Amino acid sequence: MPAGDGPTTTVTDGPVDGAVPTVAAETATVDAATVEAALVTPMVRRRTGRVIAGVSGGVADHLGVDVLWVRAVFTALAGLGGAGVLAYGLLWIFMPQAPADTAPIETSPRERQQALGLAAVGAGLAIASGVLGGTAGAWITGPLGVALVGAAVVWREADESQRRRLLRTGAGSVLGQGPVGLVRILAGVVLVGGGLAIFLLGNVNLGQLQFALLAVGAALVGVAVITVPWWLKLMRDLGAERSARIRTQEREEIAAHLHDSVLQTLALIQKQADAPREVRRLARGQERELRNWLYDPKGYGRAGSPSQAGQTLATALASAAAEVEDTYAVSVQSVVVGDSSLDPQLAALVQAAREAMVNAAKHAGIAEVSLYVEVEADEVHVFVRDRGAGFDPDAVSPDRHGLADSIHGRMERNGGSVRLRTAPGEGTEVQLQMPRRTPADAGAEQVGT
Amino acid sequence: MTAPEEPRAPRTGPVTVFLVDDHALFRTGVRAELDNAGAAGVRRVTVIGEAGSVNEAVVGITHHKPDVVLLDVHMPDGGGAEVLRRARLTDPDVVFLALSVSDAAEDVIAVIRAGARGYVTKTISGRDLVAAVCRVADGDAVFSPRLAGFVLDAFADRPGAAPISDPELDLLTPRERDVLRLLARGYAYKEIAAELFISIKTVETHVSSVLRKTQLSNRYELSRWAADRRLV
Numbered sequence: 001m002p003a004g005d006g007p008t009t010t011v012t013d014g015p016v017d018g019a020v021p022t023v024a025a026e027t028a029t030v031d032a033a034t035v036e037a038a039l040v041t042p043m044v045r046r047r048t049g050r051v052i053a054g055v056s057g058g059v060a061d062h063l064g065v066d067v068l069w070v071r072a073v074f075t076a077l078a079g080l081g082g083a084g085v086l087a088y089g090l091l092w093i094f095m096p097q098a099p100a101d102t103a104p105i106e107t108s109p110r111e112r113q114q115a116l117g118l119a120a121v122g123a124g125l126a127i128a129s130g131v132l133g134g135t136a137g138a139w140i141t142g143p144l145g146v147a148l149v150g151a152a153v154v155w156r157e158a159d160e161s162q163r164r165r166l167l168r169t170g171a172g173s174v175l176g177q178g179p180v181g182l183v184r185i186l187a188g189v190v191l192v193g194g195g196l197a198i199f200l201l202g203n204v205n206l207g208q209l210q211f212a213l214l215a216v217g218a219a220l221v222g223v224a225v226i227t228v229p230w231w232l233k234l235m236r237d238l239g240a241e242r243s244a245r246i247r248t249q250e251r252e253e254i255a256a257h258l259h260d261s262v263l264q265t266l267a268l269i270q271k272q273a274d275a276p277r278e279v280r281r282l283a284r285g286q287e288r289e290l291r292n293w294l295y296d297p298k299g300y301g302r303a304g305s306p307s308q309a310g311q312t313l314a315t316a317l318a319s320a321a322a323e324v325e326d327t328y329a330v331s332v333q334s335v336v337v338g339d340s341s342l343d344p345q346l347a348a349l350v351q352a353a354r355e356a357m358v359n360a361a362k363h364a365g366i367a368e369v370s371l372y373v374e375v376e377a378d379e380v381h382v383f384v385r386d387r388g389a390g391f392d393p394d395a396v397s398p399d400r401h402g403l404a405d406s407i408h409g410r411m412e413r414n415g416g417s418v419r420l421r422t423a424p425g426e427g428t429e430v431q432l433q434m435p436r437r438t439p440a441d442a443g444a445e446q447v448g449t
Numbered sequence: 450m451t452a453p454e455e456p457r458a459p460r461t462g463p464v465t466v467f468l469v470d471d472h473a474l475f476r477t478g479v480r481a482e483l484d485n486a487g488a489a490g491v492r493r494v495t496v497i498g499e500a501g502s503v504n505e506a507v508v509g510i511t512h513h514k515p516d517v518v519l520l521d522v523h524m525p526d527g528g529g530a531e532v533l534r535r536a537r538l539t540d541p542d543v544v545f546l547a548l549s550v551s552d553a554a555e556d557v558i559a560v561i562r563a564g565a566r567g568y569v570t571k572t573i574s575g576r577d578l579v580a581a582v583c584r585v586a587d588g589d590a591v592f593s594p595r596l597a598g599f600v601l602d603a604f605a606d607r608p609g610a611a612p613i614s615d616p617e618l619d620l621l622t623p624r625e626r627d628v629l630r631l632l633a634r635g636y637a638y639k640e641i642a643a644e645l646f647i648s649i650k651t652v653e654t655h656v657s658s659v660l661r662k663t664q665l666s667n668r669y670e671l672s673r674w675a676a677d678r679r680l681v
Contacts, residue, residue, distance in 0.1 A: 291552065331572075335598035335634075337598050337601045337602045338602065338605060370634060372598075374630065383634045
């Protein structure tokens with residue numbers, strides 16, 4: 001075996017005890033990083049295995065590269081007039097923290113040392129470049145640097161308190177908890193305030209007015225910098241709280257609906273167990289209602305709720321069918337192809353179709369009626385069919401008005417026509433046809449599902 | 450898929466059926482109904498096995514090699530369409546009849562597109578179910594009135610529809626349209642044949658042809674309905 005072979009071969013045979021765990025740990029972290037990268041993780045700051053705020057770790061997880069490289073880049077950028085420090089600060093503000101349930105990331109002490117060293121080098125480079133470059137002058141780099149460190153301390157404490165709050169899952173205060181948190185925040189505030197004060201004192205040679213303006217401006221900047229974490233947290237919490245509230249509302253609505261409808265019906269069915277006709281009626285009504293509620297409001301055979309009934313031909317027919325089902329304890333199997341907005345002619349068609357269904361339910365002596373509706377470009381066809389007793393149309397006594405008035409009369413008054421196919425024992429089919437008044441614009445309006 | 454008009458020798462023995470549904474209660478009910486109705490009818494239908502999950506179903510179908518699989522559309526782990534996809538890889542000769550409480554176009558079209566030979570709703574009577582099982586076992590298609598309605602709707606000519614790329618698949622012939630309309634009106638095959646003055650065999654041929662078009666056409670509604678269930 002050649003020397004310096006891949007680490008995997010050393011892992012398989014165990015005798016070299018000391019080296020094995022670290023090697024394994026290293027490969028494990030690399031694996032975790034690549035796996036996470038493969039899933040295109042969102043940019044989030046690490047909670048564990050971090051040195052300052054977990055920004056570098058988060059960026060590395062997101063890009064799928066080693067953390068060391070990211071840290072090196074930030075350090076190098078810090079040498080360019082403090083750009084790395086600025087970038088780090090901005091990312092700190094805008095990257096959310098990883099969720100609390102993320103698996104902890106192991107870091108070796110060596111890696112921590114490296115990271116701390118790089119952070120120190122970065123800070124040094126930023127200060128040095130400020131001093132040497134003369135872009136801002138040492139008198140700015142110094143006090144503002146102090147202010148930045150203060151801001152960092154405050155922000156970090158905000159992160160910590162947020163994590164503790166999430167761990168307890170209770171609503172804690174925005175401020176840090178316990179004396180340690182308070183001390184940290186106070187230290188941060190003092191650093192920020194002190195830095196800004198020194199910065200101002202460096203400018204005493206300014207006029208009174210300018211000095212006052214600058215002081216007010218600096219105070220505002222200080223307050224803004226210190227409160228950034230809370231503003232951000234407030235916004236995020238608001239979003240999280242809103243989505244949680246929406247979820248709860250939805251769940252409550254579903255529970256309420258099931259209680260009002262399904263559970264009540266089941267209770268009724270148990271009470272009426274010895275009346276099969278009534279049980280069937282209840283079950284059918286409940287099924288229709290639940291279907292109606294579950295599926296998309298523009299689907300087929302839909303019983304429109306009373307408030308919106310009659311909006312389109314399909315919903316009007318569906319509610320007519322539902323009414324017949326409920327009143328006469330038959331089931332209406334309805335198939336609707338196409339749809340159209342309702343005009344007076346089509347409303348008359350719906351009435352006639354309803355009458356035909358009622359006739360079938362009352363006289364045919366069967367449990368099922370078929371309703372088929374097809375909306376074409378220039379006319380609408382409705383077929384109401386049963387496989388029941390049938391009758392002889394010529395033998396219907398003239399004092400029976402249902403068919404003559406409600407169907408024939410109504411259709412003819414509105415320009416439609418009726419055909420009847422029936423014979424004793426053969427079932428009955430009523431065929432209704434109604435022209436559409438304005439096929440062009442009605443067709444463009446509401447066709448299909 | 451072979452040509453649907455190829456004549457098949459009608460089988461004489463009992464039709465073997467495999468039940469797939471995640472509700473044990475429902476399986477028991479269907480089994481009893483099939484046994485009762487099959488005993489009274491012309492042909493016997495025997496339930497040779499049942500399964501309550503996708504994996505069980507795939508294993509069971511491979512093992513029992515039934516004539517017909519009665520398939521529930523809604524199940525955990527991918528539902529009926531997943532069973533169809535996996536079982537058809539190993540046993541392309543087994544035919545599937547989908548059975549569901551759902552009347553949503555997405556569900557109905559999705560299982561048909563995945564390869565089911567028919568679709569009936571769970572409220573179907575025992576006798577009609579036996580007839581439907583025998584029909585798909587003989588290589589024909591079973592269209593519930595509602596499925597016929599969906600297909601008519603999907604193939605309807607409407608203003609602004611996508612252009613037809615393959616007229617062979619994307620258009621219904623006037624005769625197929627007539628047959629579908631009668632199916633949607635609740636007519637049985639025998640009644641359709643009498644109404645249109647054609648033989649029952651011709652009705653079956655038309656329905657099989659419509660099934661093939663429904664499975665293979667690229668009409669917008671069909672692919673959209675199937676896509677809503679991630680099944681294209």
